[in-house]
Amino acid sequence: MDLIEDLKARARLLHRAASAGEAPAAERVRELAELAELDDAALRERLQRRHCLSVIARELGFRDWKHARDVLSAPGQVPDFGTLLYPPRCVVHWNIWSAHYEEAREIRAQHGGFLLAYRHQFLIVDRHYIETLGLSPEDPDWEALGRDWVRPGDPAARSRLYGKLLELDARARA
Secondary structure (H helix, E strand, C coil): CCHHHHHHHHHHHHHHHHHCCCHHHHHHHCCCCCCCCCCHHHHHHHCCHHHHHHHHHHHCCCCCHHHHHHHHHCCCCCCCCCCCCCCHHHCCCCCEEECCHHHHHHHHHHHCCEEEEECCEEEEECHHHHHHHCCCCCCHHHHHHCCECCCCCCHHHHHHHHHHHHHHHHHHHC
């Protein structure tokens, strides 16, 4: 399934659940400042699909829906990758960080590993980080990428890896 269509489907489910008054879904949409203070009846009345798209995007580490759509559908480097590739469970790992892509690429070339992105910055991680992220470092898509998330040799491989991350997120929320 297309990544964007998958997220739209999640937003539809969240919208239905919150509109039906399901407490966990209502709590999720109340994370948006414009809906935070609404009681249940007002929330059901004012809730729109765009709110749910924003919630889904934010939960994945993007600023908003447009940011998520732009990043997930971009074939190459984007100005801000969001925080999806650096979830709290991965902070325990030692990584090499760089503010400049060219420097990060050189470090990865010298030391190996995987070049990832966090917002506007770049990090080089090892296989243990990738495993903690929930992906397999042996996945052939890493080689297709050139182990470079930012400027992938094969953008379709990055999309497939994004898909695996989104699937992991969906399972964790279920």
